Amino acid sequence: MTAVWAAFAWTQATGTGTFDRFHKLRGMDFVQFYAAGAIVADGRARELYDWDRFQAALSTLVPGLGDVRYLPIYPPQTALVFVPFAPLPYLGALAFWCVVSATLYLAALAVLWRSLPALRMYRTEALALALGFPAFVQVIAHGQIGTLGVPLLVLAWFGVRDGRPLLVGVALGSLFFKPQLGTLALAALLLMPSLPLLAGLVIGAGLQVLVAGVVYGWSIWLQYYEVIVTVASDVGSFEPKLWAMHSLRGAALLLAGHSPVTTGVWIALLGVAAVLARRASASGVAPEITFVAICLLGMLANPHLYVYDLVLLAVPLAVLASWLASHPEVAPGSTAPLAYALVWLPLIGPLAAITHVQLTAPAMMGLLWALGHSPRPLVRTLAGASS
Numbered sequence: 001m002t003a004v005w006a007a008f009a010w011t012q013a014t015g016t017g018t019f020d021r022f023h024k025l026r027g028m029d030f031v032q033f034y035a036a037g038a039i040v041a042d043g044r045a046r047e048l049y050d051w052d053r054f055q056a057a058l059s060t061l062v063p064g065l066g067d068v069r070y071l072p073i074y075p076p077q078t079a080l081v082f083v084p085f086a087p088l089p090y091l092g093a094l095a096f097w098c099v100v101s102a103t104l105y106l107a108a109l110a111v112l113w114r115s116l117p118a119l120r121m122y123r124t125e126a127l128a129l130a131l132g133f134p135a136f137v138q139v140i141a142h143g144q145i146g147t148l149g150v151p152l153l154v155l156a157w158f159g160v161r162d163g164r165p166l167l168v169g170v171a172l173g174s175l176f177f178k179p180q181l182g183t184l185a186l187a188a189l190l191l192m193p194s195l196p197l198l199a200g201l202v203i204g205a206g207l208q209v210l211v212a213g214v215v216y217g218w219s220i221w222l223q224y225y226e227v228i229v230t231v232a233s234d235v236g237s238f239e240p241k242l243w244a245m246h247s248l249r250g251a252a253l254l255l256a257g258h259s260p261v262t263t264g265v266w267i268a269l270l271g272v273a274a275v276l277a278r279r280a281s282a283s284g285v286a287p288e289i290t291f292v293a294i295c296l297l298g299m300l301a302n303p304h305l306y307v308y309d310l311v312l313l314a315v316p317l318a319v320l321a322s323w324l325a326s327h328p329e330v331a332p333g334s335t336a337p338l339a340y341a342l343v344w345l346p347l348i349g350p351l352a353a354i355t356h357v358q359l360t361a362p363a364m365m366g367l368l369w370a371l372g373h374s375p376r377p378l379v380r381t382l383a384g385a386s387s
Contacts, residue, residue: 004132004134004137004347005131005132005137008137008140008141011141012026017064017091018062018064018090018091019064025062025065026091026094026143027094027097027098027141027142027143028142028143029070029142029143029144029308030093030094030097030142030143030144031058031061031062031065031070031090031143032058032070032071032072032074033074033078033079033081033082033085033097033143033145034061034082034085034086034090034093034094035054035057035058035061035070036048036054036072036074036078036079036082037079037080037081037082037083037084037085037086038057038061038086039054039057039079040079040080040083040086041083041086041087042086045076045079045215045216045217045220046220046223048072048076048079048216048220048223049072049220049223049224049226049227051071051072054070054071054072055069055070055071058070061090062090071227072227073227073228073231074177074178075176075177075179075208075212075224076212076216076220076221076224077176077177077208077209077211077212078145078177078178080211080212080215081145081148081177082097085097094143097143098140098143101139101140101145101147101148102140102147104147104148104150104151105130105136105139105147105150105311105314106130106131107151108150108151108153108154108315109126109130109150109154109314109315109318111151111154112154112157112315112318112319113126113318115157115158115161116318116319116321116322117322118321118322118323118325118326119318119321119322119325122325126318129343130314133311133314133343133346134307134343134344134346134347135307135308135309135310135311135313135314135346136311136314138307138308138310138311138346139308139311142308144308144309145177145178146178146308146309146310146311146312147311148177149175149177149178149181149311149312150311150312150314150315152171152172152174152175153171153184153295153312153315153316154315155167155170155171156168156171156172156184156188156291156294157291157315157316157319159171160192160287160290160291160294161287161288161291163287165192165194165196165197165200166196166197166199166200167200168188168192168197168200169185169188169196169197169198169199169200169201169202169203169204170200170201170203170204171200171204172184172185172188172200172201172204173185173200173201173202173203173204173205173206174204174205174207174208175204176204176205176208176209177208178309180302180303180304180305181298181302181309181312182205183297183298183299183301183302183303184294184295184298184299184302185201185298186298186301187277187293187294187295187297187298187301188201188294188298189201190274190277190278190297191277191278191281191290191293191294191297192281192290192294209221239253239304241306241353242254243349243350243352243353243356243358244306244307244349244350245304245305245306245358246299246305246306246307246309246310246346246349246358246360246361247299247300247301247302247303247304247305247361248266248269248270248273248300248301248361248365249266249302249303249304250305250358250361251357251358251360251361251362252265252266252269253266254352254356254357254358255356255357255358269365270300270301272365273296273297273300273301273365273368274297276365276368276369276372277293277294277296277297277368279372280292280293280368280371280372281293281294286323286327288319288320288322288323289323289371291316291319292316292319292320292323292367292371293368293371295312295313295315295316296316296364296367296368297368299312299313299364300361300364300365300368307346307349310346310360313342317339317342317343320335320339321339324336324339334366334370335367335370335371338363338366338367338370339367341359341363342360342363342364342367345359345360345363346360
């Protein structure tokens with residue numbers, strides 16, 4: 001943990017104003033959220049998806065940005081979150097957001113930890129892993145917003161644990177602030193289909209659509225749709241760092257590049273992942289296994305899963321750790337090493353830029369396979385204990 005944060009501190013310790021020692025913008029992704037919040041705060045919401053005006057706003061808000069472009073591709077409700085940050089100068093707003101982001105993350109994990117009795121004796125270890133999780137460091141370093149999803153994923157776990165599919169749906173539907181996270185909702189529908197779950201998804205996402213429509217006017221959604229169509233027509237131009245993507249699609253593209261064959265391989269691998277996830281959750285014995293399978297399948301299916309979005313893995317990994325601590329005798333031997341590997345694999349992700357081999361997706365696939373071989377021994381063990 002110390003080494004991870006020391007590297008981050010060293011990068012940020014020197015530099016000039018808004019730029020670090022490598023002349024990269026501090027919190028490089030935060031600037032797009034900051035600009036969106038400022039545009040809305042100025043009453044110019046109609047310019048939110050005007051790419052030229054958005055770029056002009058970036059240059060005004062952060063002098064010296066040069067030709068660095070951040071295009072507005074997030075849905076309009078996301079900008080509302082950052083309106084309170086608009087009055088602050090960029091670095092002040094970034095610092096404020098980092099505090100808010102870290103607080104959301106740690107508070108959500110604290111609530112989760114208290115709900116997992118098997119982990120309560122590991123207070124120090126849990127805190128160290130939470131703070132040192134490389135994906136969390138990347139969220140802070142980039143000024144990204146993945147931590148907004150951590151409390152929602154904790155709520156989804158409570159819903160799975162307590163058999164409340166409506167709560168699961170509302171929580172996962174609320175991840176709509178990052179539309180690509182909708183794959184978690186699709187994974188839940190596949191693994192625990194029900195009308196209450198579907199209703200919850202509609203409520204969670206629909207409330208955000210409603211709020212944005214009321215605040216901005218309904219035409220904002222047409223503007224956003226046009227942006228999505230533009231991006232989808234040339235998606236390769238918007239993915240300059242394939243080595244930073246950690247889903248099945250990212251792994252396939254990094255290895256073989258954009259081609260119809262790569263797309264076919266990706267779809268086939270998604271099918272395999274779905275089968276493994278279905279096997280893992282089919283027994284219904286342990287809600288922990290079902291929840292972890294939903295999360296792993298959702299992340300593997302995410303077409304745009306960058307390293308900072310892996311911060312969401314903190315929730316299923318904690319749930320899985322609790323289950324392993326409670327049932328160490330029934331889990332396949334590969335389960336714990338694969339889970340632990342997923343904690344640290346984001347740290348070596350940049351090596352994929354050289355090797356063109358991304359290891360996170362194979363590790364998640366391996367963990368799904370291992371979990372699929374856990375329920376049957378667990379059934380036998382529980383049956384023996386009850387007799």
